[in-house]
Amino acid sequence: MTSRGWLGPGGGQVGYLDPPTMWRATTVQACGLWPFAAGSGSPMTGVPLGQHLFTGATVCGDPLSWFTRARYISNPSLFMLGMPGLGKSTLVNRMLIGLAATGVVPLVLGDLKPDYADTVRALGGQVISVGRGVGGINVLDPGAMGAAARRIGGEAGKALEAETHGRVLNMVAALVTIVRGRPMDDHEQSVLSTALHLLRQRTPGKVAVLPDLLALIAEGPDRLRAVTLDRGDTSRYRDAVDPLHRSLMGLLDGPLGGTFASATSTRIDPDAPAVCVDISRIGEADTQLTAAAMLAAWSDGLGTVAASHALADAGLAPRRWFFTVLDELWRPLRSATGIVDRIDALTRLNRSLGLGDAKITHTLKDAEALGSDADRAKARGFVERAGMVVCAGLPRSEMEELGKIVGLSEREISLVSSWSSPPGWATSGEHEEPPGRGRFLIKVGGRPGIPIRVAITHTERNLHNTNTRWTPNPPLSGS
Numbered sequence: 001m002t003s004r005g006w007l008g009p010g011g012g013q014v015g016y017l018d019p020p021t022m023w024r025a026t027t028v029q030a031c032g033l034w035p036f037a038a039g040s041g042s043p044m045t046g047v048p049l050g051q052h053l054f055t056g057a058t059v060c061g062d063p064l065s066w067f068t069r070a071r072y073i074s075n076p077s078l079f080m081l082g083m084p085g086l087g088k089s090t091l092v093n094r095m096l097i098g099l100a101a102t103g104v105v106p107l108v109l110g111d112l113k114p115d116y117a118d119t120v121r122a123l124g125g126q127v128i129s130v131g132r133g134v135g136g137i138n139v140l141d142p143g144a145m146g147a148a149a150r151r152i153g154g155e156a157g158k159a160l161e162a163e164t165h166g167r168v169l170n171m172v173a174a175l176v177t178i179v180r181g182r183p184m185d186d187h188e189q190s191v192l193s194t195a196l197h198l199l200r201q202r203t204p205g206k207v208a209v210l211p212d213l214l215a216l217i218a219e220g221p222d223r224l225r226a227v228t229l230d231r232g233d234t235s236r237y238r239d240a241v242d243p244l245h246r247s248l249m250g251l252l253d254g255p256l257g258g259t260f261a262s263a264t265s266t267r268i269d270p271d272a273p274a275v276c277v278d279i280s281r282i283g284e285a286d287t288q289l290t291a292a293a294m295l296a297a298w299s300d301g302l303g304t305v306a307a308s309h310a311l312a313d314a315g316l317a318p319r320r321w322f323f324t325v326l327d328e329l330w331r332p333l334r335s336a337t338g339i340v341d342r343i344d345a346l347t348r349l350n351r352s353l354g355l356g357d358a359k360i361t362h363t364l365k366d367a368e369a370l371g372s373d374a375d376r377a378k379a380r381g382f383v384e385r386a387g388m389v390v391c392a393g394l395p396r397s398e399m400e401e402l403g404k405i406v407g408l409s410e411r412e413i414s415l416v417s418s419w420s421s422p423p424g425w426a427t428s429g430e431h432e433e434p435p436g437r438g439r440f441l442i443k444v445g446g447r448p449g450i451p452i453r454v455a456i457t458h459t460e461r462n463l464h465n466t467n468t469r470w471t472p473n474p475p476l477s478g479s
Contacts, residue, residue: 042450045070047098049091053439053451061442062095063388064104064323064356072444073387076356081363081402082392083420087438089115091390091454092325092358093463097123099323100274104356107324108276109301110294116325117276118463125274128266130293131281132258135265137296139171140196140208144270148307152314160310164303165200169193171299172213176247178292179254183341187228188244191217194227210261214248217241256292268304275301291332298326305355324357330366333379340370340378359386363398380405389443393419393436412449416441 006012042057046065051058067076082088093116096106100123108116117127129135142149142164149160172192173184184192195216199208202216217224220237228240252261268275277297282290301324311317333340359382367379383389389406391399396417403413419436442450 043070043072045072047095049094050438050440050452050454053453059442059450059452061388062099062323062356063358064099064321066444067356067387075385075387077386078356078358078388078390079383079386080358080360080390080392081398082390082394082440083362083436086392086419086434086436087440087454088360088392089113089327090438090456090460091440092116092327092360093119093460094454094456095358096120096274096323096325097460104321104323105272106274107301107305107322108274109297109324109326110328111276111278112280112290112328112331114276114278114280115327117278117280120274120276122463123274125276126269126272127276127278128268129278129281130259130265130297131279132289134281136259136262137293137300138207138209138262138264139175139260139296139299140168140199140210140213141264141267141300142168142207142303143264143267143300144304144307145310148310151316152310156310156314160307163306165193165196167299167303167306169196171296172196174295174299175251175256175260175292176244178288178295179247179250179256184244187240190227191224191241191244194224198223207263209263210248210252214245214252217245217248255286255288259289259293260296264300268300270304270308275304277301287331287334291334294326294328294332298324302355309354319354322355324355325360326357327360329359329361329382333366333370333375340375344378344381363394364401365398387444391416391441391443392439393417393421393434395420406443407446408443408449412441412443415451 042052042055042059043066044058044060046060046062046069048058048060049062061072063073063076063078066072067074080088080092096108096116096119100106106116106120106123106125108120111117120127130137142161145160145164145167149157149164151157152160169189169192173189176188177183195213198221199213199216203212220234220241224241225237228237230237230240268277277293277300279290279293279297282293305322305324308317308320308322312319364380364383367376370376370379383402383405389402391402394402394416396413399408399413399416402408416436419434419439421435423432423434425432438454438456440452440454442452
């Protein structure tokens with residue numbers, strides 16, 4: 001017998017040798033097997049995500065752990081792309097569960113299907129429903145930031161109050177942009193900013209609503225008139241504020257009014273172990289309301305994060321880290337020209353806020369559908385600034401385009417492209433899984449990508465089923 005087969009009649013060489021069985025164990029368990037044990041090259045810091053597709057080694061990771069502990073990335077953010085139905089939200093749900101176990105607070109700011117509400121409930125968190133007839137958000141409500149500013153007081157409280165004003169101004173401007181389909185003019189932002197200051201001074205201790213803002217602009221006090229340079233001429237003032245006045249009336253009487261015109265139905269609890277803003281009651285075709293609700297949820301949620309850190313800086317609360325999920329990013333991006341700027345303003349400073357985030361969309365073509373070259377470039381910036389880029393199955397053309405941004409090898413492009421193939425025809429009537437379901441490629445800077453396979457547990461499967469509407473009902477009793 002030789003190393004590759006047997007000699008003599010009927011013998012011959014073996015063309016393929018089966019690899020030896022691989023067993024995985026901790027160093028304590030496997031130490032007695034030295035020198036036959038080998039360490040893995042896969043990262044082991046963070047939430048256990050799955051197994052390496054080729055070596056079978058466990059792969060761990062999440063944006064916060066890789067930023068704070070492992071120092072693999074310089075920005076605690078994740079950008080995920082992939083075709084529908086391949087498990088993107090399943091992987092993010094696993095990160096939520098793992099991070100919550102370490103004390104990080106997950107914030108799902110705009111759950112559309114919903115994909116995350118059951119997970120947040122299982123973590124003992126708060127689920128807030130937003131939509132017509134189920135709950136609204138008052139975009140003029142300073143929320144947790146206003147409460148923290150009053151509690152802190154002094155110069156630090158004034159600084160937080162000024163930041164609160166900027167966040168409210170940014171949110172109202174975003175709603176006006178959605179209604180108009182284009183950004184506000186510069187002088188209108190000055191009018192709006194002054195009006196918000198006046199409104200806060202006129203209603204101390206009270207939370208104003210959009211009808212109060214509309215009434216103030218209609219009244220036209222002297223300080224507001226001065227911003228418009230009306231020089232005592234009422235007609236000049238009306239010419240300056242009428243377009244903004246009409247847009248605000250459109251917010252109240254149009255498709256957004258019932259959701260944003262009254263007091264906030266349920267405020268985010270800053271002490272909750274997890275928070276999900278569920279906007280699944282909004283219809284799929286109601287693009288304006290969906291985009292507005294997502295932006296309002298992001299603004300309110302990130303304001304809560306800023307308030308928590310301000311209280312911690314003042315020694316009034318323990319330090320907490322947060323992980324936000326911004327799913328279906330393409331929805332607000334397509335709603336109006338200029339919305340990219342608003343999202344960028346809301347999310348750019350996540351590193352200084354002690355905040356990790358996951359932005360999720362389908363393909364880079366979602367950015368190509370934006371109205372201007374500037375918006376498209378800014379949307380691509382979300383990918384360029386991400387510390388981690390995670391790809392599920394994508395067509396080859398998409399992977400080649402993504403490779404220009406994050407640097408993908410030909411082998412990586414071919415691998416991820418193969419995951420976008422449809423499932424085969426099942427001959428036995430059983431459900432046939434798509435070949436790419438549960439498979440992801442993790443890219444960090446110029447490092448080689450890490451291909452992983454995610455196998456969900458029974459508990460995760462029960463918590464996360466995006467096809468619940470297609471699940472048959474159990475038979476009725478007595479039938």
